[in-house]
Amino acid sequence: MVPSRLIGVIEAQLTEKDGQSERNDRLVAIPLKARDYAATKSVKDLDKHLLDEIEQFFISYDRIAGKKFKVLGLHGPGTAEKLAEAAIKRFKNKNRRAGRRRK
Numbered sequence: 204m205v206p207s208r209l210i211g212v213i214e215a216q217l218t219e220k221d222g223q224s225e226r227n228d229r230l231v232a233i234p235l236k237a238r239d240y241a242a243t244k245s246v247k248d249l250d251k252h253l254l255d256e257i258e259q260f261f262i263s264y265d266r267i268a269g270k271k272f273k274v275l276g277l278h279g280p281g282t283a284e285k286l287a288e289a290a291i292k293r294f295k296n297k298n299r300r301a302g303r304r305r306k
Contacts, residue, residue, distance in 0.1 A: 205234050206234065206235045206236075207232035207233060207234050207235060208232060208233060208235060208280075209230055209231070209232050209280050209283040209284055209287060210231055210232060210233055210243055210244065210245055210246045210248070210249075210279070210280050210283070211230075211231045211245055211246025211247065211277065211278055211279050211280055211282070211283050212228050212229065212230050212231065212246070212277075212278050212282050212283040212286055213228065213229045213231060213246075213257070213258065213261070213274060213276075213277055214226070214228050214274070214275040214276040214277070214278065215227050215228055215229060215261070215272055215273060215274050215275055216272075216273045216275055217265060217270055217271070217272055217273075218270060218271040218273070219269075219270055220269040220270065227272070228286060229261060230283050230286065230287060231246045231257070231283070244279075244280065245279040245280055246277060246278075246279060246280075246283075247277065247279060254277070258274050
């Protein structure tokens with residue numbers, strides 16, 4: 204595990220082989236000890252070329268699996284933190300419900 208800070212989110216839609224689509228946003232973070240990016244506060248502060256490389260990584264990765272990754276938008280750390288907090292809350296609620304069913 205690498206202590207990191209969120210700098211943004213790539214909002215995306217992922218289309219499966221069967222044509223079904225769903226949101227599949229990707230959080231972008233920087234390691235706390237990354238000196239080269241110490242001044243980077245938002246994903247929008249990153250070099251355009253680096254952002255393109257990150258997006259192309261996800262596009263290529265999903266293409267290999269027969270899926271289509273489409274970028275919908277790019278947002279800063281505030282949006283990323285809200286998405287992460289909502290996901291953590293859903294995870295905790297899911298585990299609570301699963302725990303009650305096991306009893």
